[in-house]
Amino acid sequence: MSKWIHRHDISDKVWSILSPLLPGQQGGWGAVAKDNRLFINAVFWILRTGSPWRDLPSSYGDWKNTHRRFSRWRDNGIWERILERLINNPDFKWLMIDST
Numbered sequence: 001m002s003k004w005i006h007r008h009d010i011s012d013k014v015w016s017i018l019s020p021l022l023p024g025q026q027g028g029w030g031a032v033a034k035d036n037r038l039f040i041n042a043v044f045w046i047l048r049t050g051s052p053w054r055d056l057p058s059s060y061g062d063w064k065n066t067h068r069r070f071s072r073w074r075d076n077g078i079w080e081r082i083l084e085r086l087i088n089n090p091d092f093k094w095l096m097i098d099s100t
Contacts, residue, residue, distance in 0.1 A: 017086075053067040
């Protein structure tokens with residue numbers, strides 16, 4: 001069973017797609033990530049709501065640490081690498097066409 005905190009957190013299916021793409025895996029270079037899923041849910045919460053980082057619910061963890069990790073991933077090109085891999089395997093279930 002998943003560890004959803006909020007109703008819009010990513011599903012187990014989405015997590016199974018994202019998880020192997022993320023840094024901090026067991027056996028990989030560097031430290032093992034504490035909770036990549038919670039971090040991804042926190043970032044998605046910020047993106048969905050448009051809220052400032054300071055308004056991140058505490059159930060997602062400390063906003064400063066989350067923002068610092070988000071920025072580190074940005075600076076290291078991790079978000080770009082994830083997007084590139086996902087573009088090669090699109091999920092058309094969420095496709096939206098906007099005519100404006």
